[in-house]
Amino acid sequence: MSRAAVLCGLGGALPATAVSNEELAARLDTSDQWIRTRTGIRQRHVVAPGEATSDLAVAAGADALASARRTDGNAAADVDLVVLATSTPDRPCPATAPDVAHRLGLKTVPAFDVAAVCTGFVYALATASSMITAGVSERALVIGADTFSTILDPGDRTTRAIFGDGAGAVVLRAGEAAEPGALLGFDLGSDGSGADLITVRAGGSRQRSAAEAPDASDHFFTMDGRPVFTQAVLNMSRSSQALLDRVGWPPAEVDKVVAHQANIRILHAVGEQLGLEDKQIVANLDRVGNTVAASIPLALRDAADDGELLPGHRVLLTGFGGGLTWGSAALVWPELHTG
Ligand code: ACO
Secondary structure, eight states, X not given: OOEEEEEEEXXXXXXXXXXXXXXXXXXXXXXXXXXXXXXXXXXXXXXOTTOOHHHHHHHHHHHHHHHHHHHHOOXXXXXXXXXXXXXXXXXXXXXXXXXXXXXXXXTTOOEEEEOXXXXXXXXXXXXXHHHHHTTSOSEEEXXXXXXXXXXXOTTOHHHHHHBOXXXXXXXXXXXXTTSTTBEEEEEEEEOGGXXXXXXXXXXXXXSOOOSSOSOGGGGSEEEOHHHHHHHHHHHHXXXXXXXXXXXXXXXXXXXXXXXXOSOHHHHHHHHHHHTOOGGGBOOOHHHHOBOGGGHHXXXXXXXXXXXXXXXXXXXXEEEEETTTEEEEEEEEOOOOOXX
């Protein structure tokens, strides 16, 4: 029997404030009609002044730990690893994960951040899963959390329409590959030649923070939407197909594809490339927008709560983001207690 990481808890958290398309259109040169037809998004949640990524990560982490306790009876104190996927850490240094672990009462467990923008959660899942199969960890909390509203240009109608804040989390435990919930494989990749397509130019070691930055807008997030759209479709489709070939699932036999929630047109294009029907594709971006590293676990949480994801379902996760980066994971959905 082979050791594997098994999903046993799921949670999420959103900031209290939701901003509708109409509210955005009152402040920016855009419309509910443009945003809905070009992206599929109706509203997004945004953090309040002073609210940070770690606050959402702690709430989602606590929710996932409670779900895991209801599912298999193990206490939060049994968690021995925290991996946080984020590209909007509370501060550039140190990592945000140790603070999140501390505030969750997880004492002195190893805790670190993974930065792969919208692919962050899949990368973090692969990292924690590998640490479990290697025997380094027995029970891991994996969180995806981002607050992109804090790095967007307030005047950029395109990025303001797309991105929302949030956090999603899962608990993984050591188990067997044959069990429902076992992570059956990963496909991961990157292409740094596209690093400028999704970026915050300033604030790192190349273009350093200064008391008076030469151009304040360099501290805002920028994205070149058209090529990103094309690359997202291409790489999520290729990565999904590569993993499905490896685990031996024809696309028609996948029950649910939970892809990074960037744009409903991207989800449909990936579905078309893989020959999927609409009912196989999970979408919650109408309610939350693109929540970056939180996108896939929040979509899982909503699909589980809505009864769309059922025990025994064959589930494919696939993500794409800045870097450029992409990644996919496969599992059979387990019996879980959420909410
Ligand atoms: N309201 C009204 N008009 C708008 C808006 C808006 N919010 N945003 C852009 N427009 C306009 C543009 O200015 C342009 O006008 P023009 O023709 O007069 O120049 C027109 O709409 C079309 O612009 P495009 O950029 O070509 O619009 P497109 O249909 O490509 O949609 C979008 C833009 C939504 C950004 C799309 O390209 C997209 O979804 N890209 C992928 C995003 C993504 O996948 N991100 C994932 C990774 S992100 C990460 O990792 C953090």
